[in-house]
Amino acid sequence: MKQLSVFFVGLASLVLASCGQGDVLFADDAVINLSPVDDNPSAGYMTLHGGRQDTELVSVVSDDVLRLEMHETVTTDGVATMKPLKSVAVPAGGKVKFEPGGKHLMIWGIGQGSRNLGLLRMTLIYANDDRIQIEAVIKKQGSAE
Numbered sequence: 001m002k003q004l005s006v007f008f009v010g011l012a013s014l015v016l017a018s019c020g021q022g023d024v025l026f027a028d029d030a031v032i033n034l035s036p037v038d039d040n041p042s043a044g045y046m047t048l049h050g051g052r053q054d055t056e057l058v059s060v061v062s063d064d065v066l067r068l069e070m071h072e073t074v075t076t077d078g079v080a081t082m083k084p085l086k087s088v089a090v091p092a093g094g095k096v097k098f099e100p101g102g103k104h105l106m107i108w109g110i111g112q113g114s115r116n117l118g119l120l121r122m123t124l125i126y127a128n129d130d131r132i133q134i135e136a137v138i139k140k141q142g143s144a145e
């Protein structure tokens with residue numbers, strides 16, 4: 001019995017160590033600001049965390065939307081325009097933020113089920129073929145947060 005518990009302790013510290021080094025490919029802080037007008041796209045933001053090797057985020061998909069694109073806002077001569085992104089580089093151990101005024105997701109036609117739930121499940125697809133499922137919190141306009 002004693003041996004068994006030592007084994008589990010060893011396993012736990014191993015998992016903690018690998019998280020602490022920032023070498024796990026994942027994403028968090030995913031939020032969507034729901035557009036007040038149904039036909040207009042909603043904007044999504046998140047933070048990508050790089051894994052052990054450099055990779056690229058090549059697509060974001062969801063079963064419960066009409067269309068989802070990665071965009072970047074670029075300001076030229078004081079005029080902000082958006083351009084679609086084919087991919088986003090995610091350096092090893094690095095952090096890439098999707099945030100207002102920069103990279104963002106544009107999402108058309110979020111289903112009523114996800115709206116009611118307040119969560120949208122999305123899958124991030126990377127160039128190395130990793131797929132990561134995340135849930136973005138849907139924020140309605142005028143809500144407390």
Ligand SMILES: [Cu+2]
Pocket residue numbers: 071072082104105106
């Ligand atoms: Cu956009």
